[in-house]
Amino acid sequence: MIFGHCCNKTFEYCFLSRKTIPLRDKEAKQDYRFMPEPNLPPLVLMDDDERPMKHRQGLVSVSALRALLPELPAGLRSRLIQNYNLRPDLVATLVKEDGLMEYFEEVIEVGKQDPKIVINWVMNNLLGVLNECGLSVSQSPIKPGALAELINLQINGIISSSVAKKVFAMMWKDNESRSPVKIVAESGWGIICDPVQLEAACIDIIAKHPKQVELLRSGHVKVMNKFIGQVQKLLDGRGDPIQVKRILESKLLPRTGDGRCS
Known part of the structure; x- marks a missing residue:
């Protein structure tokens, strides 16, 4: 649709009706500001696989900008599923809770343990008590290294799963003043093999x-x-x-x- 010079209005486009709808009148043509912005230089985008364009003003490397971006949610979820073979619902919780994904990966890095065992502890024990106490992951009195140590005690058969939960409760209560190994030794909670x-x-x-x-x-x-x-x-x-x-x-x-x- 072409409007004459007398039609000085602002329009919007409705995607449902596929029509332009007038919003407001303009008092004069100059209100449209049909002039280029002198402070905005030309912008030229280039990727790494393209030949560099020398002596071009406003040349921007898309790859360099992409490298500065943090890991985006979709890519992060895909990486967690692929690397740790976790269920999508668990991955969604890891990504949603601030700091939880970093906590989970640090436990694995320190303890070199099965991700499925770690995710069970993080979701069912750590996150549960954090929510109950109204704390964030960064406020947890049990740090990733201490949880990794506790999980290793259970995996290596030094303590049973029920004792591991008791040790976890003691670590939380003590604000991690004692290590899991020390709690087990002082409490005499080692597994009985006699x-x-x-x-x-x-x-x-x-x-x-x-x-x-x-x-x-x-x-x-x-x-x-x-x-x-x-x-x-x-x-x-x-x-x-x-x-x-x-x-x-x-x-x-x-x-x-x-x-x-x-």
Whole structure:
């Protein structure tokens, strides 16, 4: 549409109706400011794969500007999923919470641990107590290095998963004045590997639950988990889970012809 010289108005374009709509009149043509801005020099964009244009005013390297930009959210999410094989919903939370992604990656860098184990601790333990206390990630009394040390204690079989949670609570309460190793040593929370002590605990639990023994031997295999839980409760969660299970199976399950538990 072409307007004559008498039509001095400002218009907008409506994408729904595909029409221009008048907004306001202009008193004179000069109100349109149809003049170039003398303070804005010409702008020429160039990428690294293009031949450099010498002696051009306003030459700007797009690649150089791109290198100055921080990691953008979409690329960050893709990198986290690809590098750590995490679920998209977990990655979305890592990116959304200020400082959480940096905390997560520092724990992995310090401890060299499985990202799935680290993300479980960060999401279910750290983030949960931070939200409960109304704190940000930067205000956490447990630093990434300390959490990595705690996770390593659990992974290496020095403490059980239930004891690891108790140590985490102590670290939070102490404001990290003691290391996880020191808390475990001073509290005597190290995992129990002595087969004599473990067998005595298993025999004690078996003797106190005769009905569950009958159920297990009649084919209700899930009862075994209850026995394991009771033994760990008796040992304050410090029993070596592999040995506890093996001792209980040897005491409760019938054996096959080759001597193995059925």
